Amino acid sequence: xxxxxxxxxxxxxxxxxxxxxxxxxxxxxxxxxxxxxxxxxxxxxxxxxxxxxxxxxxxxxxxxxxxxxxxxxxxxxxxxxxxxxxxxxxxxxxxxxxxxxxxxxxxxxxxxxxxxxxxxxxxxxxxxxxxxxxxxxxxxxxxxxxxxxxxxxxxxxxxxxxxxxxxxxxxxxxxxxxxxxxxxxxxxxxxxxxxxxxxxxxxxxxxxxxxxxxxxxxxxxxxxxxxxxx
Amino acid sequence: xxxxxxxxxxxxxxxxxxxxxxxxxxxxxxxxxxxxxxxxxxxxxxxxxxxxxxxxxxxxxxxxxxxxxxxxxxxxxxxxxxxxxxxxxxxxxxxxxxxxxxxxxxxxxxxxxxxxxxxxxxxxxxxxxxxxxxxxxxxxxxxxxxxxxxxxxxxxxxxxxxxxxxxxxxxxxxxxxxxxxxxxxxxxxxxxxxxxxxxxxxxxxxxxxxxxxxxxxxxxxxxxxxxxxxxxxxxxxxxxxxxxxxxxxxxxxxxxxxxxxxxxxxxxxxxxxxxxxxxxxxxxxxxxxxxxxxxxxxxxxxxxxxxxxxxxxxxxxxxxxxxxxxxxxxxxxxxxxxxxxxxxxxxxxxxxxxxxxxxxxxxxxxxxxxxxxxxxxxxxxxxxxxxxxxxxxxxxx
Numbered sequence: 001x002x003x004x005x006x007x008x009x010x011x012x013x014x015x016x017x018x019x020x021x022x023x024x025x026x027x028x029x030x031x032x033x034x035x036x037x038x039x040x041x042x043x044x045x046x047x048x049x050x051x052x053x054x055x056x057x058x059x060x061x062x063x064x065x066x067x068x069x070x071x072x073x074x075x076x077x078x079x080x081x082x083x084x085x086x087x088x089x090x091x092x093x094x095x096x097x098x099x100x101x102x103x104x105x106x107x108x109x110x111x112x113x114x115x116x117x118x119x120x121x122x123x124x125x126x127x128x129x130x131x132x133x134x135x136x137x138x139x140x141x142x143x144x145x146x147x148x149x150x151x152x153x154x155x156x157x158x159x160x161x162x163x164x165x166x167x168x169x170x171x172x173x174x175x176x177x178x179x180x181x182x183x184x185x186x187x188x189x190x191x192x193x194x195x196x197x198x199x200x201x202x203x204x205x206x207x208x209x210x211x212x213x214x215x216x217x218x219x220x221x222x223x224x225x226x227x228x229x230x
Numbered sequence: 231x232x233x234x235x236x237x238x239x240x241x242x243x244x245x246x247x248x249x250x251x252x253x254x255x256x257x258x259x260x261x262x263x264x265x266x267x268x269x270x271x272x273x274x275x276x277x278x279x280x281x282x283x284x285x286x287x288x289x290x291x292x293x294x295x296x297x298x299x300x301x302x303x304x305x306x307x308x309x310x311x312x313x314x315x316x317x318x319x320x321x322x323x324x325x326x327x328x329x330x331x332x333x334x335x336x337x338x339x340x341x342x343x344x345x346x347x348x349x350x351x352x353x354x355x356x357x358x359x360x361x362x363x364x365x366x367x368x369x370x371x372x373x374x375x376x377x378x379x380x381x382x383x384x385x386x387x388x389x390x391x392x393x394x395x396x397x398x399x400x401x402x403x404x405x406x407x408x409x410x411x412x413x414x415x416x417x418x419x420x421x422x423x424x425x426x427x428x429x430x431x432x433x434x435x436x437x438x439x440x441x442x443x444x445x446x447x448x449x450x451x452x453x454x455x456x457x458x459x460x461x462x463x464x465x466x467x468x469x470x471x472x473x474x475x476x477x478x479x480x481x482x483x484x485x486x487x488x489x490x491x492x493x494x495x496x497x498x499x500x501x502x503x504x505x506x507x508x509x510x511x512x513x514x515x516x517x518x519x520x521x522x523x524x525x526x527x528x529x530x531x532x533x534x535x536x537x538x539x540x541x542x543x544x545x546x547x548x549x550x551x552x553x554x555x556x557x558x559x560x561x562x563x564x565x566x567x568x569x570x571x572x573x574x575x576x577x578x579x580x581x582x583x584x585x586x587x588x589x590x591x592x593x594x595x596x597x598x599x600x601x602x603x604x605x606x607x608x609x610x611x612x613x614x615x616x617x618x619x620x621x622x623x624x625x626x627x
Binding site for chain 1: 235242243246533534536537538539540541542543544545546547620621624
């Protein structure tokens with residue numbers, strides 16, 4: 001499903017090139033529930049951006065579902081994000097002026113799906129996360145957990161193979177966090193590949209595999225490829 | 231992503247900042263409105279000038295411009311009326327000519343009891359009445375028998391009533407024009423219009439004029455034809471006929487009022503253009519206002535742009551979204567501006583007394599131009615939005 005081959009990513013700081021990721025090799029199979037952990041500054045956000053096709057590696061190859069996306073242009077990457085990846089963010093990132101239903105419809109607008117089908121599918125996704133009775137509410141009228149469930153509905157509505165969640169419970173209390181993680185687990189059981197970036201071990205426990213990132217490298221064993229340890 | 235989708239999105243985001251949107255539109259509204267007003271009043275003025283110059287319809291004026299030889303042979307030639315009664319009869323035979331309007335004007339002394347003054351006396355033929363509607367405010371107009379019998383009856387101008395009669399009704403009184411008695415049968419309406427200057431005038435039937443001044447010649451001849459496209463043919467035929475009759479080469483000529491009117495039209499066009507471009511500048515300033523607000527809006531919505539990009543919006547789609555938003559802003563502004571311009575020019579024309587012409591070309595031009603402004607001034611902000619980095623935008627607070 002996901003294959004990263006010696007991925008590096010450096011940023012220019014002034015004239016100096018500062019590496020954030022140093023040769024990442026990683027394989028994640030279809031249907032896995034993986035957690036990426038690591039202290040802040042370890043490069044896990046950058047890794048997640050690359051996996052999410054929001055960023056491009058400086059060097060190395062990235063295969064997503066068999067496609068080598070590392071040399072895709074902006075337009076192709078937008079299509080990949082739209083079709084193959086569902087995002088869930090710590091800050092929910094719902095559009096404040098749109099109702100829950102309209103927020104869930106957004107990815108389908110960019111997929112060019114007709115209005116009628118969009119509404120039907122958005123309602124279906126909201127039923128799945130148990131928020132159909134709140135579909136006409138604006139995000140402001142929803143609790144944190146409800147917002148995150150809308151975001152999950154938005155992430156799954158284009159039926160992507162991969163869901164990327166960046167600290168999905170970071171802004172929620174522990175009880176709600178549990179509900180949200182249960183939701184992810186349910187989705188995983190339906191066959192969706194899930195990658196969660198987190199620094200909470202309780203969250204990582206839901207995953208069946210934990211990938212540790214430190215100083216731009218992967219520490220734990222990953223499919224026989226061992227992250228280089230200093 | 232469809233255009234309608236974008237339009238609804240644009241409308242809802244404009245609605246989210248109602249006050250700001252309206253204030254931004256105001257620049258466009260005033261700009262478009264000003265252009266419409268200037269053009270409408272300019273075109274209305276031009277049309278009015280043209281009709282005032284060419285007269286009510288299908289007429290062409292004959293004039294006499296003697297050659298140097300004729301002037302040398304007869305130094306008093308300018309004192310003589312150039313059109314004889316036979317000329318008029320001959321002109322009436324030309325098939326294209328519907329009627330020959332002839333008149334003679336002379337300045338004479340006028341007296342009523344103790345009051346005296348100078349008056350412009352015009353002897354007119356019956357056709358004159360048909361063309362130059364002499365509207366009578368008091369008393370009665372000429373009848374056919376006045377012309378046939380050469381009655382000593384006259385219509386006087388409003389100005390004459392004011393000066394000679396101190397505003398009292400003169401109908402029925404007898405005045406002395408060039409020491410000959412004339413009975414006033416009516417007073418003309420006060421003249422209106424741009425070129426109307428009130429003066430002391432008396433109109434009398436030409437037969438009467440002949441008796442008073444002892445001359446049967448006309449100073450002015452205007453030809454009336456059935457339709458405008460016969461004007462040139464009839465005019466040329468008439469000039470040729472008169473030159474033949476008088477044995478002159480080209481002393482008798484026609485004035486083409488159409489050409490003069492076009493010349494005047496040119497002037498008003500240039501005026502309209504000048505004032506219109508000044509109004510256009512305000513439209514330009516309005517456009518800059520739109521750009522300014524759109525830039526603010528892009529900055530404010532950086533996070534929204536990041537979210538949309540993460541969900542699969544391409545840079546092109548983000549560009550389109552903001553372009554359509556600024557176009558919607560200026561389009562609505564343009565429509566409101568047209569309404570403002572149309573309303574204002576209608577009111578102005580009502581008080582100024584000349585028609586304001588809001589042509590569909592100007593309305594269409596206004597709408598299209600305001601949309602063009604939306605695109606031109608929306609391009610920079612939209613481009614800025616589309617160039618944002620999705621990662622940075624998602625993190626933007």
